[in-house]
Amino acid sequence: MGKSQCWTTLDNNVGGDWPHVLMVTTAGSALRRMLSAQPAGGSTAHVRCVLSTRKEEEEEEEEEEVVVLARSAMALRAVGRLARPRRALCTQSASYRSSVRSGPCDEAAELSAQSLFSRSAVGSFFQDQPLLRNPVGEDALLQSYLRRHFPSTEVKEDLSRFGERLVNEIDALGHECEEHPPRLQHFDAWGNRVDRILTSSAWTRMKEVSAEEGFVAAGYERCFGEWSRVYQMSKLYLYAPSAGLYTCPLAMTDGAAKVIESLGRSLPVDEAFQRLTSRDPKRFWTSGQWMTERKGGSDVARGTETLAFQQPDGTYRLRGFKWFTSATDADMALVLARVVDGHGQIVQGSAGLSLFYAEVRDQFGRLNGIEVKRLKEKLGTRQMPTAELLLYDLPAHLVSPEGRGVATIANMLTLTRIHNTVSAVAAMRRIIQLSRDYATKRFAFGKLLKDHPLHVQTIARMEIETRAAFLLMMEVCRLFGKEESGTASDTEVHLFRLLTTVAKLYTGKQAVAVVSEGLESFGGQGYIEDTGLPRMLRDAQVLSIWEGTTNILSLDVLRSTAKSSGHVLDSFFADVKTKMLAVNGSSALRPAVEAVNTALSCLGKFVHTAAQRPPGYMELAARDLAYSLARIYMGCLLIDHASWEGASHADAYAALRWCEQDLCPVASRDSRGIYDPNSSQMDSSLVYEGYTNN
Numbered sequence: 001m002g003k004s005q006c007w008t009t010l011d012n013n014v015g016g017d018w019p020h021v022l023m024v025t026t027a028g029s030a031l032r033r034m035l036s037a038q039p040a041g042g043s044t045a046h047v048r049c050v051l052s053t054r055k056e057e058e059e060e061e062e063e064e065e066v067v068v069l070a071r072s073a074m075a076l077r078a079v080g081r082l083a084r085p086r087r088a089l090c091t092q093s094a095s096y097r098s099s100v101r102s103g104p105c106d107e108a109a110e111l112s113a114q115s116l117f118s119r120s121a122v123g124s125f126f127q128d129q130p131l132l133r134n135p136v137g138e139d140a141l142l143q144s145y146l147r148r149h150f151p152s153t154e155v156k157e158d159l160s161r162f163g164e165r166l167v168n169e170i171d172a173l174g175h176e177c178e179e180h181p182p183r184l185q186h187f188d189a190w191g192n193r194v195d196r197i198l199t200s201s202a203w204t205r206m207k208e209v210s211a212e213e214g215f216v217a218a219g220y221e222r223c224f225g226e227w228s229r230v231y232q233m234s235k236l237y238l239y240a241p242s243a244g245l246y247t248c249p250l251a252m253t254d255g256a257a258k259v260i261e262s263l264g265r266s267l268p269v270d271e272a273f274q275r276l277t278s279r280d281p282k283r284f285w286t287s288g289q290w291m292t293e294r295k296g297g298s299d300v301a302r303g304t305e306t307l308a309f310q311q312p313d314g315t316y317r318l319r320g321f322k323w324f325t326s327a328t329d330a331d332m333a334l335v336l337a338r339v340v341d342g343h344g345q346i347v348q349g350s351a352g353l354s355l356f357y358a359e360v361r362d363q364f365g366r367l368n369g370i371e372v373k374r375l376k377e378k379l380g381t382r383q384m385p386t387a388e389l390l391l392y393d394l395p396a397h398l399v400s401p402e403g404r405g406v407a408t409i410a411n412m413l414t415l416t417r418i419h420n421t422v423s424a425v426a427a428m429r430r431i432i433q434l435s436r437d438y439a440t441k442r443f444a445f446g447k448l449l450k451d452h453p454l455h456v457q458t459i460a461r462m463e464i465e466t467r468a469a470f471l472l473m474m475e476v477c478r479l480f481g482k483e484e485s486g487t488a489s490d491t492e493v494h495l496f497r498l499l500t501t502v503a504k505l506y507t508g509k510q511a512v513a514v515v516s517e518g519l520e521s522f523g524g525q526g527y528i529e530d531t532g533l534p535r536m537l538r539d540a541q542v543l544s545i546w547e548g549t550t551n552i553l554s555l556d557v558l559r560s561t562a563k564s565s566g567h568v569l570d571s572f573f574a575d576v577k578t579k580m581l582a583v584n585g586s587s588a589l590r591p592a593v594e595a596v597n598t599a600l601s602c603l604g605k606f607v608h609t610a611a612q613r614p615p616g617y618m619e620l621a622a623r624d625l626a627y628s629l630a631r632i633y634m635g636c637l638l639i640d641h642a643s644w645e646g647a648s649h650a651d652a653y654a655a656l657r658w659c660e661q662d663l664c665p666v667a668s669r670d671s672r673g674i675y676d677p678n679s680s681q682m683d684s685s686l687v688y689e690g691y692t693n694n
């Protein structure tokens with residue numbers, strides 16, 4: 001028996017000819033990536049192996065025996081696909097221990113013990129990593145939601161197929177996007193200014209995958225009628241945590257397609273629409289949204305300095321500086337700018353803003369009147385380029401009525417806020433899937449984490465947040481689909497407006513909290529970069545910032561209430577009451593129903609009295625009001641889902657637990673005088689106590 005420890009290269013040729021191998025130290029994810037890359041052609045990976053050849057003495061047939069020792073079940077399965085081992089051990093895992101105890105692999109175990117301890121000063125224990133399995137199969141709530149609303153199996157089958165593709169192909173691409181972030185090349189070798197944004201091949205592949213899977217197209221093909229958006233967003237919900245942030249360009253692309261569709265498709269934007277919604281990777285385009293400037297992202301009305309100069313042919317040239325432009329490798333962008341009239345005058349404020357369509361590159365692939373000043377150094381979302389752009393005579397077409405830019409881009413913001421919600425819920429779901437798997441593998445104090453009730457309670461609390469967020473996300477998508485297909489009632493249209501904002505602001509905050517708790521559930525490993533876990537927290541942090549911060553969206557809720565003369569809130573009250581009446585018969589859910597009804601009545605009283613309060617009162621209450629709307633509506637949806645005939649005990653438990661919290665913080669705080677005008681002064685003294693501004 002010869003043994004050697006070496007760095008060896010496994011390549012396509014290994015296949016069935018792989019000799020008798022004892023593999024000891026392969027990291028599961030590296031091996032899986034290597035294997036999944038093989039069909040694409042010739043990728044190799046270095047795998048640290050102990051090679052052991054062994055001849056069976058009485059061997060009559062030319063049969064090879066392969067013994068594989070891998071560190072994780074995933075590695076083992078991956079090796080199994082390649083080498084068809086007849087005996088397999090997973091070192092340090094439960095399967096390894098049990099196989100050693102039951103004896104079929106004693107010889108190999110002895111061999112491994114000798115070789116491991118002789119070679120390693122750090123011992124032989126290696127923690128099994130959490131496994132990503134097909135997320136559809138693992139997601140009980142998604143499945144029951146689909147069972148309830150999509151009796152046809154078509155959607156379920158497509159999502160399950162896509163779930164497999166995620167595990168076997170896409171997730172590794174997502175990691176690659178993180179490992180190879182975009183770079184900006186300002187000059188070519190000969191000194192020419194080129195401003196090339198160089199992205200990874202995985203990022204490029206994500207664009208192709210997006211077209212193939214119809215991530216944007218599904219929303220416009222409307223194959224499932226008013227449920228088409230639910231279908232599209234379910235798929236994106238699965239995709240988001242593995243997408244390497246490609247969900248960001250998709251959100252803006254979807255938003256741009258919606259803007260163009262709502263404007264009526266004429267040249268040149270008709271061609272753009274075809275491309276944005278194409279399933280052909282060669283034709284598919286992505287779009288950016290260029291609004292934020294140095295003076296303001298929330299306040300674009302005062303912050304936008306970009307100017308649009310009309311040309312003799314009716315097109316425009318744009319000049320300005322866009323401070324945040326994400327996924328800047330996009331093919332086109334929708335841009336806010338102020339039209340300069342024949343006298344060189346502009347209109348200030350939002351009435352002066354118009355919306356423009358611009359193609360980012362010319363026919364030779366060169367930037368069209370754009371200088372990329374720099375790429376942002378970001379906390380997270382590093383997979384995706386976010387640039388500062390100087391626009392200098394960027395050719396553009398006016399697509400909104402002049403001065404109606406903000407109203408016209410509102411459709412884009414609706415879409416990007418929905419996508420934001422989807423990404424937030426998806427991040428929560430993914431961290432829970434990994435966390436609960438890890439709890440079945442990690443021992444502490446003599447038992448698995450899953451057998452420590454306090455640990456499981458912590459994950460259960462994350463699960464309740466995630467279920468509530470999931471149902472709100474789906475409700476927003478359902479209402480959106482109804483609105484688009486013209487089947488929404490007036491109440492539903494108002495609700496959709498209100499809930500899109502509420503869902504974005506609330507789930508953005510939940511995602512940061514749940515993902516942070518999720519990281520802690522891995523102990524120290526949750527803080528270690530190459531587990532891939534810290535990235536999830538970094539990426540979650542942006543969800544409450546872009547597409548409107550929490551405060552700005554809370555103020556939006558007030559604005560939409562005022563603008564609709566209170567109809568959005570009337571619709572909210574009517575809908576919650578209807579849903580609660582429908583479940584009144586269920587005694588198990590009664591405490592939850594009572595909690596929602598009480599919270600709703602407190603909210604009603606608050607809204608009624610707030611109307612008579614001094615100006616500024618509602619502004620101070622805005623965030624708590626938005627949170628109250630979110631918590632009450634989430635409670636209502638959890639109860640509604642738990643009262644469905646196919647619901648599980650866990651659904652009812654989640655509803656009951658959710659409704660134990662303060663569902664109407666705006667009323668509780670109001671009763672303590674938190675929004676009185678003098679509390680604002682006190683807030684200020686508290687914040688600025690000790691502050692010196694010399």
Ligand SMILES: Cc1cc2nc3c(=O)[nH]c(=O)nc-3n(C[C@H](O)[C@H](O)[C@H](O)COP(=O)(O)OP(=O)(O)OC[C@H]3O[C@@H](n4cnc5c(N)ncnc54)[C@H](O)[C@@H]3O)c2cc1C
Nearest residue numbers: 289290291292296297298324325326546547548549551552
């Ligand atoms: C990674 C990343 C990518 C981005 N990509 C894009 C992009 O592609 N296109 C684009 O146009 N923009 C993009 N942005 C910009 C983003 O949309 C803005 O940063 C965001 O809207 C906030 O605007 P601001 O930075 O000007 O903050 P400010 O408006 O200065 O806000 C600062 C703080 O003040 C608070 N605040 C402001 N006004 C009020 C008020 N009236 N009452 C109470 N609180 C208030 C806000 O809530 C916030 O907490 C991106 C940002 C990031 C971080």
